[in-house]
Amino acid sequence: MQASSKKEWFPQVAVFNVPQEAAMAFPHLQQPSFLLASLKADSVNKPFAQRCQDLAKVIEDFPAKELHAIFPWLVESIFGSLDGVLVGWNLRCLQGRVSPVEYSIAMEFLDPGGPMMKLVYKLQAEDYKFDFPVSYLPGPVKASIQERVLPDSPLYHNKVQFPPTGGLGLNLALNPFEYYMFFFALSLITQKPLPGTLHIRTSDCAYFILVDRYLSWFLPTEGSVLPALSSSPGGPNPSPAPRTPTMPFASYGLHHTSLLKRHISHQTSVNADPASHEIWRSETLLQVFVEMWLHHYSLEMYQKMQSPHAKLEVLHYRLSVSSALHSPAQPSLQALHAYQESFTPTEEHVLVVRLLLKHLHAFSNSLKPEQVSPSTHSHATSPLEEFKRAAVPRFVQQKLYLFLQHCFGHWPLDASFRAVLEMWLSYLQPWRYAPEKQAQSSDCQARCVSERWAPFVQENLLMYTKLFVGFLSRALRTDLVSPKNALMVFRVAKVFAQPNLAEMIQKGEQLFLEPELVIPHRQHRLFTAPTFTGSFLSSWPPAVTDASFKVKSHVYSLEGQDCKYTPMFGPEVRTLVLRLAQLITQAKQTAKSISDQCGESTAGRPFLSWLGFCSTDTNGSYAANDLDEMGQDSVRKTDEYLEKALEYLCQMFRLSEAQLTQLTLALGTTQDENGKKQLPDCVVGEDGLILTPLGRYQIINGLRRFDIEYQGDSELQPIRSYEIASLVRVLFRLSSAINRRFAGPMAALCSRADFLGSFCRYHLTEPGLADRHLLSPVARGCAARRPRGPRLSLRFLGSYRTLLSLLLAFFVASLFCIGPLPCALLLVLGYLLYAVAMTLLTERSKLHHL
Secondary structure (H helix, E strand, O other), X not given: OOOOOOOOOOOOOOOOOHHHHXXXXXXXXXXXXXXXXXXXXXXXXXXXXXXXXXXXXXXXXXXXXXXXXXXXXXXXXXXXXXXXXXXXXXXXXXXXXXXXXXXXXXXXXXXXXXXXXXXXXXXXXXXXXXXEEHHHOOHHHHHHHHOOOOOOOHHHOOOEEOOOOOOOOOEEEEOHHHHHHHHHHHHHHHOOOOOOOOOOOHHHEHHHHHHHHHHHHHXXXXXXXXXXXXXXXXXXXXXXXXXXXXXXXXXXXXXXXXXHHHHHOOOOOOOOOHHHHOXXXXXXXXXXXXXXXXXXXXXXXXXXXXXXXXXXXXXXXXXXXXXXXXXXXXXXXXXXXXXXXXXXXXXXXHHHHHHHHHHHHHHHOOOOHHHOXXXXXXXXXXHHHXXXXXXXXXXXXXXXHHHHHHHHHHOOOOHHHXXXXXXXXXXXXXXXXXXXXXXXXXXXXXXXXXXXXXXHHHHOHHHHHHHHHHHHHXXXXXXXXXXXXXXXXXXXXXXXXXXXXXXXXXXXXXXXXXXXXXXXXXHHHHOOOOOOOOOOOOOOOOOOOOHHHHHHHHHHHHHOOOOOOOOOOOHHHHHHHHHHHHHHHHHHXXXXXXXXXXXXXXXXXXXHHHOOOOOOOOOOOOOOOHHHHHOHHHHHHHHHHHHHHHXXXXXXXXXXXHHHHHHHHHOOOOOOOOOOOOOOOEEEEOOEEEEOHHHHHHHHOOOOOXXXXXXXXXXXXXXXXXXXXXXXXXXXXXXXXXXXHOHHHHHHHXXXXXXXXXXXXXXXXXXXXXXXXXXXXXXXXXXXXXXXXXXXXXXXXXXXXXXXXXXXHHXXXXXXXXXXXXXXXXXXXXXXXXXXXXXXXXXXXXXXXX
């Protein structure tokens, strides 16, 4: 590499030890095993920066013959082992803010134009192959290959190697680029996060940034040619298209030819587009990412996809006749709810897939205006432009649909589902990543979905409709009082309520539900048998001008021809939307009740209760909720989210205010006359209140709750955390002794009808005991069996708050030169005045009630 052509990645300095220098001085003594052993020793003894510098020097100076022996070890040392035992460089936890030096070195080394890719291209030029164990592939693919059934994906064609006699397991013979990308993609799944790394932000990690760089490099949104590759001086092109060896492997049916096959076949046209020589990297990268990240579902489903009966099922509809022709149809998926593979994606996994989808939308939408329509493309169109048109429907759509359904059905009902939700919404809105979006203004008309996206909506109808129904099922089982759950409902409603989108979905459903018409000439107009020597693009069917036929083909290819489709704007889904609207209304009322109660518990508390002279309410109220933790601002946000979500749902499904009001009244969700919370729905039985099914539903979803309060003897309630346990027990014994000794005189005083009797009743009887609503039948029985007379309670003196208030009062009095005894007398006098005032107010309120 010339210094004038490109900047050196590392300075050219002497970094090798004596054995390596000797080996370089005597080429005939070089042995790969010695180089590998030396690098392994350096990986233990040298710091990270020095190791990377040495590796860059080795890659630059050594020929491919020596480098091919260290390549598998180097890839494993970077990305970790496939079984997850070796961590490697731990790229998923490496952040620039935490370890800036290591982060910068690792990113430069693994950059698409860095030393590691130079090593890949150098080995690619010599057609080296590396064995990759089939046992580490995704479950359905692994089981299929082990059953001697070749997957449909061209990624596995001509690569399966049977073990020799006595050998163990099957292997894939991969070229260096494929081998590197297999390890890179699988490290997202096989490498488990280390303890203490759960709070790392995924978008700041080296792995996430590398995925973005590889996508931008190999799937460019600008230009029609991939970035040029640098060759070593005087050497061959370092990245030729891989040559395909023959492989005796049986499979069901004929396979789709691919871009990869196109460029590995012996085509010697001297006028070929130079981009066609490098397009295989783009297809390989996309196939590897999709196969490793999205290919997780049940083996039964995969076998159903592979069976010839499933393929004929689609062909019978497409051709309207019993035909044996093999078309490039997508396989059928009737066993969509079959047993799922035991695979649960992580939030990081979902975020990386979302990054892939966003880039694919930008990649596909970067077509030139005159090339957007498939009917306008010509032979002059570059292979990369053709690939942009076919990337999403050919490689991504089917597996993404299965992946999303798996997540919708198995993800926990908590706020972490937001990652899956945003991935889904990103795929549903390709217009957000179109080039013209940058030039749009912020007015209302700019946010209207253009008619040019109607074909995308129709070709992805199930992504919009069936997954929307799946989200409704989840939303009906979540606590919408939670701000995070309310935000998710708001996000979905806002996306689907975009102007013109609901009309596009409705139009797609109408096209699908149209009666089938057998048109004989469709067979000749739309589909032709693929040529065996052509490429994936040359065998791609021409444009389907019949929109109804295109929508039905999409639905049947994903769900099977005998699927039972539920229209998104039909009565069944409308009923679910009405239920969700009811829950939103209930959640708004519950959030307001919680907010009001929190405000009352703070503002309505008497001032003297802080000094310990008034009884403090020790009874519980609503159960813990994140609204209580985040305060009034969170209540306001929740109310805004739910209000806007309800508005968007009413726009989409044309719900009237009269319908919402009627359904709200039917479920008894209106507030009472005081605007307070209501009890769960229940009926009165012999032993008290009995919950109805609606009441159980309200409690489970957090819509209503019983007031949890202590209804026994206040003197015998458990000792609180703010009380001194030993002092409370001593005060209880003292007050009990006084009550036994002076029970008669206290009863006589309380029975008097004058002011003295009222004063004693205020202090010696529990206020409101007779009026307390006892919900428990046990508590009612105990209260009836054990009537309580007048008694003295000294428990308030055992509170830390009371003692601290008294000490504070004595301290303030000492500042004004008031001694302890005068201060105590002043406190007693002040309390007597307060007690007299409260006695008069209590008597007056009793007279009003009479």
